[in-house]
Amino acid sequence: MKLDLKRISVTDGAVIPFSYDADLTKEEMNGEYPFRTPVHIEGEVRNHLGVLRLQASASALYETQCARCLTPVKKDVTAQCSYVLVQEVQEDDRDDMYLIDGQSIELDDIIIPALLLEVDFAYYCKPDCKGLCPKCGKNLNEGPCGCSTREIDSRLAVLQKLLDKDD
Numbered sequence: 280m281k282l283d284l285k286r287i288s289v290t291d292g293a294v295i296p297f298s299y300d301a302d303l304t305k306e307e308m309n310g311e312y313p314f315r316t317p318v319h320i321e322g323e324v325r326n327h328l329g330v331l332r333l334q335a336s337a338s339a340l341y342e343t344q345c346a347r348c349l350t351p352v353k354k355d356v357t358a359q360c361s362y363v364l365v366q367e368v369q370e371d372d373r374d375d376m377y378l379i380d381g382q383s384i385e386l387d388d389i390i391i392p393a394l395l396l397e398v399d400f401a402y403y404c405k406p407d408c409k410g411l412c413p414k415c416g417k418n419l420n421e422g423p424c425g426c427s428t429r430e431i432d433s434r435l436a437v438l439q440k441l442l443d444k445d446d
């Protein structure tokens with residue numbers, strides 16, 4: 280959303296609140312399109328003694344699959360940002376300054392990148408997800424598949440053969 284700052288740029292204490300939904304359904308992350316529902320963005324730009332400060336938060340539902348067992352996972356992802364809006368680079372260049380071009384800002388350009396930074400590399404259905412059996416593909420959270428016990432059995436069989444040879 281584009282915000283026109285002209286009407287608050289000369290009035291101390293003036294505020295422009297904003298609250299809107301952004302469409303990120305075409306945003307690709309790790310080969311998926313995880314933002315299937317609108318991303319909510321809200322905040323304000325306030326003129327404090329002639330300095331414009333932007334404060335905003337974004338909240339989204341991130342829909343992906345568990346990195347271990349591939350079951351669907353939905354996680355809330357939120358981001359906050361706070362910037363002083365400046366029209367030219369300042370001498371005392373601080374981290375929280377955002378350079379604006381003219382008298383308006385495109386909020387999405389500031390807030391969406393902050394939200395994407397909050398996305399984790401991988402999500403899990405639960406912290407102790409057991410994942411899938413590498414042999415048969417069964418979801419091991421639903422119970423053992425039998426592959427592992429058979430493996431132990433065959434190892435024991437080999438041991439048994441060695442023991443037999445020693446006799």
Ligand SMILES: [Zn+2]
Pocket residue numbers: 345346347348349350403404405408409410
């Ligand atoms: Zn899982």
Ligand SMILES: [Zn+2]
Pocket residue numbers: 412413414415416417424425426427
């Ligand atoms: Zn198995």
